[in-house]
Amino acid sequence: MNKVTVSLDSVYSMFDELDQRNRRRVFRTTLNRATNIVIREARKELRKHVKNTRTKNKWNGRTMEWGIRKKVHRNNEGATIHIMGDFRLKFFEMGTVQRFTKKGKSGRAYRGAIPAYHFFQNTVRRVEQPVFNEVSQLLSQQVRKINAKYHNK
Numbered sequence: 001m002n003k004v005t006v007s008l009d010s011v012y013s014m015f016d017e018l019d020q021r022n023r024r025r026v027f028r029t030t031l032n033r034a035t036n037i038v039i040r041e042a043r044k045e046l047r048k049h050v051k052n053t054r055t056k057n058k059w060n061g062r063t064m065e066w067g068i069r070k071k072v073h074r075n076n077e078g079a080t081i082h083i084m085g086d087f088r089l090k091f092f093e094m095g096t097v098q099r100f101t102k103k104g105k106s107g108r109a110y111r112g113a114i115p116a117y118h119f120f121q122n123t124v125r126r127v128e129q130p131v132f133n134e135v136s137q138l139l140s141q142q143v144r145k146i147n148a149k150y151h152n153k
Contacts, residue, residue: 014147026142027076034135035070035079041127042068042083045119050092057086064088068120083120092117 018026043065047053053064067086072079083089095116100108 014143018143018146022146024076026139026146028072029142030135030138031072031076031079032070033138034131035072035081037131037134038081038124038127039068039070042081042120042123045123046089046092046117049117049119062086081124089120093120094118 043053046065046068050064056063064086067089068081068083069085070079070081083093091114093116096114098113099111101111102108
């Protein structure tokens, strides 16, 4: 396998050669790939704690894993990843209090509680630094790719 080393100065000079449209494309692709890394790891972490996360629910036909969503900002200044695409994920992230019925023949009946797994918080904390390191590599990779594609034209 061949290794290619590129200095940051050459990447910056290639980036300066790109027009505005291709710069936006580089940023958008880089942010998309970086957020996909976080989402993939969050879904793995969720599967460790919760069963049947890939089962489709009855009211909208989507899985619980689908609820981990991303949005790349229009101005390409950042991206947002959240777990509120499916409201059930909030209960597994933050947990619930113990629940009881209000009345009953023999007092209040216990209905359970969900422990706080903090799957998303743990994932973000664990993956944050590797993703930032990956962003610089992805950025230089995208600049080289687009520069090679449009340089000959």
